[in-house]
Amino acid sequence: MAVFTVNTTADKINPSDGVISLREAIALANNNPGQDTILFQLEPGQQTITLDSNPLNLPNIPSLPNIPSLPNIPSLPNIPSLPDIPNLPTLENQPTLEITESVNIVGLQEPDQITIEGDGGSFDIFTISNGANVTVTNLTISEGEDGIQVDDGNLNVINSIFTNNKSDGIKIEGDNANVNVVGSSFTKNTSDGIEIAGENTNLNVVGSSFTSNEKDGIDIKGNNTTSFVINSTFSENGDNGFDINAVGQNVKVIDSTIISNDNTGIEIGTSGEVTNNVVQIFNNQIIDNLTGDSGGGVSVLGIDNEVLLLNNQITGNSAEVNGGGIAVDSGNTMFLGNNTITDNIADSDNDGTGDGGGLFIGLGAIVGIRASQIRDNFDLEAESRNVFGNFFDLGDNDIAGNDIQV
Numbered sequence: 169m170a171v172f173t174v175n176t177t178a179d180k181i182n183p184s185d186g187v188i189s190l191r192e193a194i195a196l197a198n199n200n201p202g203q204d205t206i207l208f209q210l211e212p213g214q215q216t217i218t219l220d221s222n223p224l225n226l227p228n229i230p231s232l233p234n235i236p237s238l239p240n241i242p243s244l245p246n247i248p249s250l251p252d253i254p255n256l257p258t259l260e261n262q263p264t265l266e267i268t269e270s271v272n273i274v275g276l277q278e279p280d281q282i283t284i285e286g287d288g289g290s291f292d293i294f295t296i297s298n299g300a301n302v303t304v305t306n307l308t309i310s311e312g313e314d315g316i317q318v319d320d321g322n323l324n325v326i327n328s329i330f331t332n333n334k335s336d337g338i339k340i341e342g343d344n345a346n347v348n349v350v351g352s353s354f355t356k357n358t359s360d361g362i363e364i365a366g367e368n369t370n371l372n373v374v375g376s377s378f379t380s381n382e383k384d385g386i387d388i389k390g391n392n393t394t395s396f397v398i399n400s401t402f403s404e405n406g407d408n409g410f411d412i413n414a415v416g417q418n419v420k421v422i423d424s425t426i427i428s429n430d431n432t433g434i435e436i437g438t439s440g441e442v443t444n445n446v447v448q449i450f451n452n453q454i455i456d457n458l459t460g461d462s463g464g465g466v467s468v469l470g471i472d473n474e475v476l477l478l479n480n481q482i483t484g485n486s487a488e489v490n491g492g493g494i495a496v497d498s499g500n501t502m503f504l505g506n507n508t509i510t511d512n513i514a515d516s517d518n519d520g521t522g523d524g525g526g527l528f529i530g531l532g533a534i535v536g537i538r539a540s541q542i543r544d545n546f547d548l549e550a551e552s553r554n555v556f557g558n559f560f561d562l563g564d565n566d567i568a569g570n571d572i573q574v
Contacts, residue, residue, distance in 0.1 A: 169202045175209045179220040179263075190217055190265065190284070197271040203301065205272045208282055216283045219263045219293065264291045267321075268298040275306030279329045279352075286312035289334025289358070296321040297342075304328055314339040315357075318366075322346040330354045336363045337381075340390070346370045353377045360387040361405075369393045377401040384411040385429070392416040402426045408435045409457065417445040425453045426465075433457040433485065437470025445473045449480060456484040462528060463487055463495030464512060471499035478505045486513040489521055490556070491528030492545060498532040507540045514556075518548040529557025538562035 172193040180189055188196075190206070197204040208215075263286065275282040284307060286293055293312035296302050296319060303324040308331065309315040315330040316323065320342045329352065330337030337354040340347055343366040353376065354361030361378040364371060367390045377400065378385030385402040388395060391414045401424065402409030409426040412419055412435065426433035433454045436447055454465040461467070464485030468475050475496070482493045489495075492512030496502045504527075515522030522528075525545030529535050537559050543566060545554045554567055561567075 169204055170196070170200050171205045171207060172196050173207045173209050177210060177215050177217045179217060191219075194265050194267060194271070198266075198268045201269060203270045203272065205274065207274055208276060210276075210282070214281055214283070216285055218285050219265070219287070219291075221263050221287060221290075262291070263287070265294045267294060267296050267300050267302055270301040272303040273305070273307065274303075275328075277306065279306045279327050280308050282306070283308040283310060285310045286333075289313050292317045293333075295319055296323060309333070309337075317341055318345050318347065320345075323348070325349045325352050327351045328353075330361070331356050333357045335359045336361070338362045340364045340366050340369050340371070342366045343390075344368045348372045348374075349376050350374045351376060353379070354381060354385070355379045357381045358383075360384045363387045364390045364393055364395075366390045367392050371395045373397045373400055375399045377403070378405060378409070380404045380406075382406040384408045387411045387413065388417060388419075389414050393418075395419045396422075397424060398422045400424045402433070403428050405429045407431045408433070410434045412436045412445055412447065413438060413442055415441075415443050415445070417447070419445065419447045420450070421448070421452060422450045423452065425455070426457065427453065427455045429457045431457070432459045432461070432463050432467045433465045434467075435463070436466075436468045436473055436475065442470030443472045445470065447473065447475045449475070449477045451479045452481070454480060454482045454485065458486050458516070460488045462490040462497075462522075464492045464516075465509075466494045467491065468494075468496040468500045468502065471497070473500045475500065475502045476505075477502070477507055480507045482507060482509045482512065484511050486516040487522060488515065488517045488519075490514055491522075491524045491526075492516065492547075493526045493542075495524070495528040496530060496533045496535060498530040500530075501534045502536075504535070504537045504540050506538070507542075509540065509542045509554075510544045511546075513546045513548065514552075515548040520549050522549060523547060523552045524554075524556030525552065526554040527556070527559075528552075529555070529559055531557070533557070535559040536562050537565055537567075539564040541566040543568040 176187040300321040305326040308329040409429040464487040465482040492514040525547040526542040
């Protein structure tokens with residue numbers, strides 16, 4: 169285990185200049201097995217390392233003139249085999265910082281003191297491969313395609329900022345990754361804050377925020393993923409706050425705020441291909457989300473999904489179709505306990521196509537409700553202000569002002 173200290177903001181590889189760049193430190197760590205550490209010793213104040221599209225500073229090579237055909241050359245005698253040459257560090261003239269061995273990259277006290285930035289999105293800032301275990305602490309990562317892409321390895325992110333990346337803040341492309349995110353923010357990325365594309369991934373998110381990303385705060389596309397989110401905020405994203413769009417997920421969202429997203433707060437599936445997910449939603453504020461489809465606060469639109477909602481406040485959400493607060497489609501199972509579902513709107517565009525201001529239950533869905541308040545919701549079609557559909561009343565509910573079927 170070695171410690172490499174970055175003492176220049178220049179992005180170059182020049183072993184003879186007496187300083188160590190971030191790119192050089194990563195190259196050294198990649199060629200030193202074990203969990204190395206990269207630290208920074210830079211001038212006081214906010215510092216930016218802008219990745220160079222030509223970090224080796226190779227000159228442009230002029231075009232060569234046409235060369236006339238050469239005469240036939242007689243066969244050469246056999247040349248004896250050369251001895252094996254030891255592996256040397258590979259220096260590729262490309263801007264992405266490729267991490268292939270385990271390393272901790274530790275910034276300064278605050279994450280905005282050191283920014284690693286790209287050129288606006290033509291390449292990823294960091295990639296992780298070769299099974300490397302990587303921890304990133306106190307950095308801002310911006311202006312890349314993806315901020316960090318995990319192809320093969322594991323990632324811990326602590327107190328860092330991912331902003332203005334052309335695609336995702338973090339993209340988990342490979343399978344079997346373990347990714348932990350603590351105290352970090354994902355804002356204004358052109359796609360998602362975090363996207364999971366690989367399968368069998370474990371994602372843990374604690375005390376983090378996902379704000380104003382153009383698509384989802386978190387988007388799960390890879391099958392058989394386990395995700396745990398606690399004490400986090402999903403706000404003003406251009407699509408869903410949290411999108412579960414794969415098979416065989418095990419997801420828990422606890423003590424979080426999902427507010428003012430431009431589609432559903434928590435979406436579980438967009439079609440019948442999204443199946444066999446188990447989703448637990450506990451102690452959350454799901455507020456003021458707006459969808460042009462069904463389920464403003466929570467939507468369950470796949471099949472064979474099991475959803476448990478306990479102790480949530482689901483308020484002020486709206487859907488142009490069904491279920492201003494919650495929509496659960498046919499073939500799914502849901503239990504609601506001790507939830508407050510108020511002031512939600514179905515058929516928000518008033519075109520007569522939506523039902524269930526508070527809760528819409530599709531034909532064949534199995535829904536049990538206990539100790540919950542579902543009242544003061546609105547269906548602009550005026551047929552089912554609070555609940556539409558059949559459910560099991562398990563007692564201690566306050567469901568008022570409805571045309572309901574029980």
